[in-house]
Amino acid sequence: MIVIQAKLISLNQEDKQTVLDLMRRWSSCMRFAYNRLLEGEKRADLKRKLPQVFNLNSRYVDDAIMKARSTLESAKELGKSPRKVIFGGKKLFRKLQKHHLNGKAYEKLKIRWQEKRKGNLYSRGDKSKKGNLNTRIEVRKNGTFLRINVGERKYVYARIEAGYKKNKRREELLQEIAESNIPYSVELKLKNGNIYAYFAIEEKYPEIKITKEKGVIGIDINAYPDNISWTEVDEKGNLISYGNIPMPELVSGSKDKKEYFRWHYAHEIVKIAKEKGKAIVIEKLDIKEKGKKGDFSGRKSRRIRHNFSYKSLLSKIKTLAKREGIEVIEVDPSYTSIIGMLKYSPQYMITKDIAAAYVIARRGLGLQEKIPDNYMKFLNALTVEELEELKEYVKKTVRNKKLKKKHLKEIKKAIEFLQSLGSEPERVLKPLDGTSFSAHDFWRVLKVAVVTPLSPEKVPRDFSTLKGLLIQGKWRDP
Incomplete structure (x- = not known):
């Protein structure tokens, strides 16, 4: 998935209020749909009655139901109670409840929460409609615009500012998307009084050329110490080489800094696999919220989630590998550490983390571990x-x-x-x-x-x- 962020500009006050009203109604529709899905109502029934309730066309309503269902399923997957989901952000809501701020500081916090709660709109792409029917990119002589359907065959046109003079590639890419008629999704978000658009298209990956035919690279990401352990094995599962990549930057720092270094370390792993001409084997983990469910529990689960977003790093490795035509194999992580520490750590005189990566690599080749x-x-x-x-x-x-x-x-x-x-x-x-x-x-x-x-x-x-x-x-x- 490729996502391009842009800012909507050149909107007069009347058009901006019209778009904000549309975003408010769509956000209300999504929250309403979420509560009805909790009660067991069907999508078809909601799609039939919600357009009249919120004065939205059927496409907007269907997208709101889809987002509501996605939020519901996400809460269940994370082990959260779906009934405790707070639209607008739980963290901001808890701060507002404490009443520890007064005056302008409190009002500013309240506006931030209201923007996150009410300032949203999502519109899916459609191949049959040559891109996106409700929110369409249009290229004109005086710039690139987003045409927003605000109801009853009425449209608002907002100019797209996708980059500065030294970085115009994003706007050029949006123009290419508009002219190619490929489907793209658009999400509008209100932040600090400005409306931002996020354009998303499905990325087309090249054909897989590097497979497990010549062996694999096994990856084990460790919460302590913070590093990536990797092993290279041949097609028969024999250990060839191994190494560790320390990740000290992911222990602390800002969100943007951690995101940058996650991409950096993902690039390092893919570079190793590309140079050695081998597929990548990673663990398929489903780490639940609060460490109550999933592959790990308690302190280790919390550390993995908070310190370096384990699943995010694995996702980046998969994305970069696919772009390079490298096969990525996901395996069950159960007992890889135990098997590695007991069987291969003393045998090869390697750490238990390297040994776990070796077991993951062998499992990716379909090999079974015999008990000595x-x-x-x-x-x-x-x-x-x-x-x-x-x-x-x-x-x-x-x-x-x-x-x-x-x-x-x-x-x-x-x-x-x-x-x-x-x-x-x-x-x-x-x-x-x-x-x-x-x-x-x-x-x-x-x-x-x-x-x-x-x-x-x-x-x-x-x-x-x-x-x-x-x-x-x-x-x-x-």
Whole structure:
């Protein structure tokens, strides 16, 4: 999606008020549609009755319903209550409720909130109508204009100011869009008394030329330390090279600064993939609001969302890769860190973050991770007494507040798993036969049994001590 921002100018006072009234009615229609969708009303019923209520044509109404549905679905995806959505911005609304400002400062804040609440209009593009019927770009001798349908076959023409003299490319691009008759969407927003237009068109990407045929680049983005870990693997899944890209600029700073550096780091990743001629494999994450749902929870989820907008960075990597004709593969991120730290970190003497990127790369090639035999033999050798001792050790650590309670649940599940296998000599060599546990559950068992005694307070970053157990099968050495 390509978005071009422009300012609407050369509007006389009467025309500006007409456009503002249209934006106010459209915003009211969108909020009304949102509340009716919450109550279970159908789109077709709303589209039939709302044009008369808000004096809007059917296209404007349909776009308002679409925006309302999008807001509703977004709230659900983020784990928010759809009934608590505040149009105009929750943050501004909470500030107004506090009444900590008086006079001009309070009025200025109130105007900002009202502009965000009432100063909106969205119009979708339509290929059959050669671009956009309600808000159309028109090129004239004296400049580029936006023709806005304000109702009853009446139009307001506003000149588009899309760039300064030294940067006229945006206005030239808008003229090219108008002359090509391709569909484009227009969104109007009121800010500080001025009306801004945002033109959006679907970007056409070149044909994919760099695929996973010659291997891939696996990407793991870490909240602590703030960096991108990457690994290069061949088509068979063998590790070739790896590296880390620190991202200190994304820890703090303004929104614009973080956005700039997100693009910067996305360019670095795509540059690596292009130079090596390999596809990119990334995690497909759905991080929920407040850390209550999703792939991560609590502090890690909040840090990822607030410090460097994890999903935004991944989205930029996908966009830039597509522009370069590089295939992007998204994989399930479940247990990539656990598998990496237990299997590949001690084997290759690499950090758990690099190891996680390696697992992601292999998963992108469709490879499965076999549990090492020596780990199976280690679990098979654990006696019931040792398991109970480990369980009591974890309980004591939890009481001392050195471990979170979730670790106690993990160790209980590990013990339940091993005890469910019976007492045959070869019980762990086929650990999943006849049980309700998945392969991922078994990796969790390994993490609890191996990592917890090694470092009870937190997951270590150095797993070199596991090399003897993994490679040589040494697990009785104190």
